[in-house]
Amino acid sequence: MAAIEVRDLVKTFGETKAVRGISFSVEEGEFFGLLGPNGAGKTTTIRMMTGVLRPDSGSVSVLGMDMRKRSLEAKEKMGVIPEVGNVYPDLSGRENLELMARYYGLPRKLREDRAERTLKELGLAERGDDPVKKYSKGMRQRISIGCAMIHEPPLLFLDEPTEGLDVQSRRMILEKVKQLNKNGSTVVLTTHNIEEASRLCQRVCIINKGQVLVIDSPERLRATFEKVQSVEVSFDRKVDCSIFSSESCVAKAEEAGDKLRIYTSDPDLVIERIMAIKEEKGLRIISMATLGPTLEDVFVKLTEEKT
């Protein structure tokens, strides 16, 4: 059974069509990514999937429950980290966790045990009784994640969960989400951090302007766009990327830190040209590598092609 079935979702705000007939399904236990540029309709889609917004038309079924008819029961089985999903600053971390556990109907003893355990897992055991208003942004976000997971839901929605976080908090949160997915929970992640999606998700759905562009595994998407390969090279001194721009075998050349990245459909020919230029200019190569297309390349290409 699919954990989520989304069929022909449409949502309009005034004159703006935010979502224009999106359909996809997410399998049970899957780690599914929803990718798109800002304003693509990711958050609106996730809000309709989690019952925050009612679609104008179309349907959402969650764990076999129609969100129009059985949204309360469906919501009991979900954990959601909304885009704007803070916790209560007047309450302590522990009180926030216990409050959410109450909403999910956990009995008292279980509430207390889960809150204690979650605080430990999130590295907040010592600060658990401090009011959240005294926490750093990373600590608040950790509590926010804890609130969504306190009832160990079979389905988890994460809307940009690591946006603007420090490295330590980001790692901790992603580890916790991965662990939950490993234990059988279905996870839906919206992000514009393509590397994160590529590392975590079994399938990604790329949406733009309220429409699905493609749904596939990150690896297969890369393979589809094999022609978007690149050669990355660094020389012993600075070389302007424009010297490659006139080459017919080069699609695009750009600086990437102290390296040059040259996009091509024929890496062999580009390497030959690099060697020729090296001889011509008396350069030394520090490093050189051929790279397949990243998910970012796929994303950019798709969103460029279909706009």
Added chain:
Amino acid sequence: MNYRIITKGVLVTARKDVRIYYRKAPVFIFGLILPTFLFFAFFVGRDLDVAKYFPGFLAMSLFFTASSVGPLIIPWEKQQGTFERLLTLPVNIPILVTGDTLAGAGFGLIISTIVLLFGAAFLPLTFPLATILALPVLFILGNICFAALGVLLSSPAGRVPANIMMLAALVRFPLIFISGIFIPLSELPPEARWITYFSPLTYLVDGLNAVMGQVNVFPIALDALVLSAFTAGFLVLASWTLQRKALKGL
């Protein structure tokens, strides 16, 4: 309809509101300090029959306290960024509205009970046996009704609590002047009385007048019925408005 989830949602929401919002400054200012000042402004230094005006004052303090929590909750939640999380929990808008109303009613009930006990202890009040049983009914109905009014006032809100607190003051002040608090209903000329019929506070003042042996205009049962109708109307309207404005300010 899943009554277990609905009941749990209402009670947990009310508990959350009690824990967080009872201690907020605007609740104290608009719920306690303001009616106290009004009382002093009206009664002190004037040769008034306090027992005659006490039902009106009690109704006014109940009205202010019960309707002081509701206007704060939704804009405060939106401002803090907690409202969207609430919407993702196993609750819906009517559950949130009912929970917020219950929290407001609880605050009003506590404070107005203290005022009543104070009045009963120190003022020459009489409670006719025939109507005394109506007192808890009117108290509970009045508190729920005005708490629901408070929630209704905040239902179209964005994320600035101060805007709604001002709007709430703009609505509440005129109501106390057209509800028979400062001029008893029975003393109003018939041509001026019709306007008081539009205020829910009128029916609480009238009911409390009956319970405390003062002159009432309507039967107590009618007062209770009209208060119930206003309550239902406020709850439905608040849910409908909030449903449409839920994402405003997010």
